[in-house]
Amino acid sequence: MFEADDAHLVTAALVIIGDEVLSGRTKDKNIGHIAERLTEVGIDLREVRIVPDVEEDIVAAVNALRARFTYVFTTGGIGPTHDDITADSIARAFGVPIDVDPRARKLLLEYIPEDRLNEARLRMARIPQGAELVANAVSKAPGFRIGNVIVMAGVPRIMQSMLEVVLPDLEKGRPMLSHTVKANTGEGDIAAGLSELAGRYPKVLIGSYPFRDEDGGFKTHLVARTRDKALLEQVTAELEQLVAPFA
Amino acid sequence: MFEADDAHLVTAALVIIGDEVLSGRTKDKNIGHIAERLTEVGIDLREVRIVPDVEEDIVAAVNALRARFTYVFTTGGIGPTHDDITADSIARAFGVPIDVDPRARKLLLEYIPEDRLNEARLRMARIPQGAELVANAVSKAPGFRIGNVIVMAGVPRIMQSMLEVVLPDLEKGRPMLSHTVKANTGEGDIAAGLSELAGRYPKVLIGSYPFRDEDGGFKTHLVARTRDKALLEQVTAELEQLVAPFA
Numbered sequence: 001m002f003e004a005d006d007a008h009l010v011t012a013a014l015v016i017i018g019d020e021v022l023s024g025r026t027k028d029k030n031i032g033h034i035a036e037r038l039t040e041v042g043i044d045l046r047e048v049r050i051v052p053d054v055e056e057d058i059v060a061a062v063n064a065l066r067a068r069f070t071y072v073f074t075t076g077g078i079g080p081t082h083d084d085i086t087a088d089s090i091a092r093a094f095g096v097p098i099d100v101d102p103r104a105r106k107l108l109l110e111y112i113p114e115d116r117l118n119e120a121r122l123r124m125a126r127i128p129q130g131a132e133l134v135a136n137a138v139s140k141a142p143g144f145r146i147g148n149v150i151v152m153a154g155v156p157r158i159m160q161s162m163l164e165v166v167l168p169d170l171e172k173g174r175p176m177l178s179h180t181v182k183a184n185t186g187e188g189d190i191a192a193g194l195s196e197l198a199g200r201y202p203k204v205l206i207g208s209y210p211f212r213d214e215d216g217g218f219k220t221h222l223v224a225r226t227r228d229k230a231l232l233e234q235v236t237a238e239l240e241q242l243v244a245p246f247a
Numbered sequence: 248m249f250e251a252d253d254a255h256l257v258t259a260a261l262v263i264i265g266d267e268v269l270s271g272r273t274k275d276k277n278i279g280h281i282a283e284r285l286t287e288v289g290i291d292l293r294e295v296r297i298v299p300d301v302e303e304d305i306v307a308a309v310n311a312l313r314a315r316f317t318y319v320f321t322t323g324g325i326g327p328t329h330d331d332i333t334a335d336s337i338a339r340a341f342g343v344p345i346d347v348d349p350r351a352r353k354l355l356l357e358y359i360p361e362d363r364l365n366e367a368r369l370r371m372a373r374i375p376q377g378a379e380l381v382a383n384a385v386s387k388a389p390g391f392r393i394g395n396v397i398v399m400a401g402v403p404r405i406m407q408s409m410l411e412v413v414l415p416d417l418e419k420g421r422p423m424l425s426h427t428v429k430a431n432t433g434e435g436d437i438a439a440g441l442s443e444l445a446g447r448y449p450k451v452l453i454g455s456y457p458f459r460d461e462d463g464g465f466k467t468h469l470v471a472r473t474r475d476k477a478l479l480e481q482v483t484a485e486l487e488q489l490v491a492p493f494a
Contacts, residue, residue, distance in 0.1 A: 118439065
């Protein structure tokens, strides 16, 4: 999927924490957005895991992935209820203490009157020792970053705002560019030519995605991806030649 | 997330194979459907991984997950083009040979005239040795099952038809039942009572999911999950009492 000899690759994994996604009750809306935004800024999303609200599963996923990728993002499980165990799980993954963080408590007080800042709501101020806070422009309760792990809310609007807060501070590589060419035929008719073309451009990622149009006819989207603009234009021209006989 | 003492638990993991989902170009439509259907029939989906079109990543994910769960489902990468490497990757994961399977070739001939069954299209008949085919009611090119791994297409309509073909032959546990109670307030107001309630029902999974209504007001969905219908009714009644003051 990714060229091996790029000077400066920045990679990421995403851990979605949530029983509700695994049970099918909630349809995830975060993966697509995070994938798009990371790709745009030059961070390659390499793996996504959806895990249940179980501490040992969260710890195992985060520890496996933070060793392999530049960054690990998590979504979900940072609210005030008993099933919100992400912050404690991350503290355990890093082997650091966790407690109510005065900075986070102060942020909550900007949004929640002090007489309503009960023990449950204070859970949202529990932050692993050594973490930096990630501001929440929507409802104040912060996310955080510890090492290369960035912990965000699960509610899409809040997650999106946290992602924009954190992105400027992250390392980036050259963004992957892509171009899509539509073939008015099924994959089987162009596969041989496509394979030959892909063989001649080992540094370009070429994907083939079949679909049916409104009339049920077989069509294919051919997607070329590379960080090199000139190379992308060259491959795009060849892909257009390849599909021309089926126009 | 899951009770430990259930007599007969049947578990599953799902591996989504696709660069196009990780790049954000394609929004996954399979996770939600598979999660819902497995939950309905009594198979607990415990983990989902999205991995790129890279053989070693597919092999690693499938081998890690098939050792831990009753079943592993995969979607994507079984078409005719050079980037369709799922069947070969699964063969490698199991350490078995792979070649064009006469049964699969025959199925393709029901759909594709012999003079159009070129080398590329024949790739769709490559099946690891020892696998059983999974029929494709939409476009014939089959999925397959080897050991506890079930390999399905990525196109949602085809995947859904393959899933229905394979489900009747799988082991099932008692289906997880769930009931949702809506609280007309934010999580922080009910978290303490909810935590106390959850503590008294250790065998019921109780989740709390905040949302904003159309007017921007904070609301919460409380979801109780258990395989025991009577217990579910009892907990539901208690949850309704808990939220009554905010009605």
